[in-house]
Amino acid sequence: MRKWSPFKNHPNIYTYQTAKGKRFAVRRGFTNVLGKKDEFTKSGFKNWREAEIVLKKFESDLALNKFDNLASEKVTLQKTWEMMKDEKKRLGKWRPSTEESQINNYLIYIKNPLGNKSLSQIKRPVVQKWLDSLSTQNLAHDTIRSAYGTLSQIINYAVNTELIGSNRIRGLDYTGKDPKDKSIEPIDFNRWMKCAEAVLNNADYAMIVVMANTGMRRGEVTGLRTTAVTIKENELTREKFAMIDINFQRSVNNPNGAKLKTKSSYRKIAVTDETTNYLQEAIDIAEARRKKGHKSPNAIPWLWVKEDGDPVSVFHLRYLCQVVSNKCGIHMHPHMFRHYFATETIANGVPQIDVMHYLGHSSVQMTADYTRPTENASLNVSKGFTPTDTVPYGTINRVPSNVP
Known part of the structure; x- marks a missing residue:
């Protein structure tokens, strides 16, 4: 590398020799913007005035915090x-x-194709090509x-931090497959539940019933603890019912439990005697399994546990x-039960706002989006329509059948 020498009386401007003569540079x-020491350099100027113009421009940008180009060249996505x-x-x-x-979005879809690119390379044509490639993956x-x-x-x-x-x-535009059909007819739902009762053990079937009869999210169901259920x-009427305090969830990244999705997700819901019986059975099974597995009394009292007393997988x-x-x-699949619960409760006349609070949605529109059209619901609409009475109109001349 050529030796740069300070140019007298011109701070941050340097000179160096080349085969074509003397040249000037800026350092x-x-x-x-990342809070780290950095250096701006530019060389190849034929005279010091050209170098000073570039230096002054840089210092002006520095004063105004305009480092878009410089930072975007160095910082990767x-x-x-x-x-x-x-x-x-x-x-x-x-x-x-x-x-x-x-x-998950970043690791699965973004990191490999775009992660190593500098911010200056993340431009519309590049991202459009990336979106098109996702569309071809049948997503x-x-x-x-x-x-x-x-x-x-x-x-x-990156914009907010002035990178x-x-x-x-x-x-940008993109396509993709239509979402999977999340609707199911009541007759098929009942047949599925009958099959579940026949092939699953008592604890697992109770887990399915609680999910089906409450519309809880999968993570909320697996995150239930015995202390969250009050019978x-x-x-x-002397009928039993249970109150469920939904304030915890489990997921792949948080198998030991974490906060809920939104503020509206925190809620207490009531369940009827049928669901209460399954909850009581699940509590009894969980406590027996923990005792059999010699679990510490201070361990989290998960409602759904394996034979050894450890919590079931997420x-x-x-x-x-x-x-x-x-x-x-x-x-x-688990989320279909949530859609089915919303569809059936609203179809049976439960006010949408009550269903909204029960499911932990943040708006009535979100609850409405969860409902799905079914043949049964369509028939109910048809039955609810009262046709016009067929009262004779008097003497009429009917339109001939051969009129085009």
């Missing part, structure tokens, strides 16, 4: 993602479920939208649904 230290993720966790901006989905439209949303969050963070000047990837008796409900679906030939 200026500064603290970048991976580095920006790590910075954003750390900030979200530090400030508590992400709930566990949000963090899990964002991490659902909602999956691609979610991945695109995560990438947009990273770019917005780049603007979000250049807004409003009571109606003073007038995938256990999915596994049970797969076993029963394969046996009876009717496909059901």
Whole structure:
């Protein structure tokens, strides 16, 4: 490397010799937007005036915090993602479920194709090509939208931290498969539940019944503890019922439990005597298994445990649904129970706002989005329509049948 010598009376401007003669360069230290020591250099100027113009421009940008081009050339999308993720966790901006989905989106769909690119390379044509490649992978439209949303969050963070000047990837188009049909007819649902009762043990079937009869999310069901269930008796009818305090969930990234998805997810719900009986049976089984497995009295009193007293896997409900679906030939996965619960309760006349609070939704619109059209519901609508009475109109001349 050629030796640079300071140019007298011109701070941060240097000279060096080349085969074509004397040349000038700029070297200026500064603290970048990442809070680290950095250096701006530029060379190849034929005279000191050209070098000084570039230096003055840089110092003006430095004073105005305009480092978009410089930072975007050096900082990768991976580095920006790590910075954003750390900030979200530090400030508590992400709930566990949000963090899990964002991490999954980045690791599965974004990291390999885009992670090593500098921010300056994340341009519309590059991102459009990435979106097109996701579309060719037979992914659902909602999956691609979610991945695109995560990438947009990273770019917005880069803008807010002045790593780049603007979000250049807004409003891109993409396709994808239609979402899977989450509807099921009551006759098929009842047949599926009968099959589940026949092939599952008491504890596992109780788990399915509680999920089906409450519409709880999978993570909320697996996150239940015996202390979250309070069994009571109606003073007038003497019927048993239970109150369930839903304030915990388990997931792949948080197998030992974590906070719920949203503020509205925290709720207490009541269940009828049928579901109460299954809850009581599950409590008895859990306590017996913990005792048999010599678990500490201070251990988390999970409601759903294995034979040794340890909590069931976070995938256990999915596994049970797969076993029963394969046996009876009717496909059901855990989240379909939530859609079915919303559809049936509203179809049976329960006010949407009550269903909203019961399911832990943040709006009535979200609850409405969970309902699915079924043949049974369609017939109920048809039966609810009263046709016009067929009263004779008097003397009429009927339209001839041969009129075109």
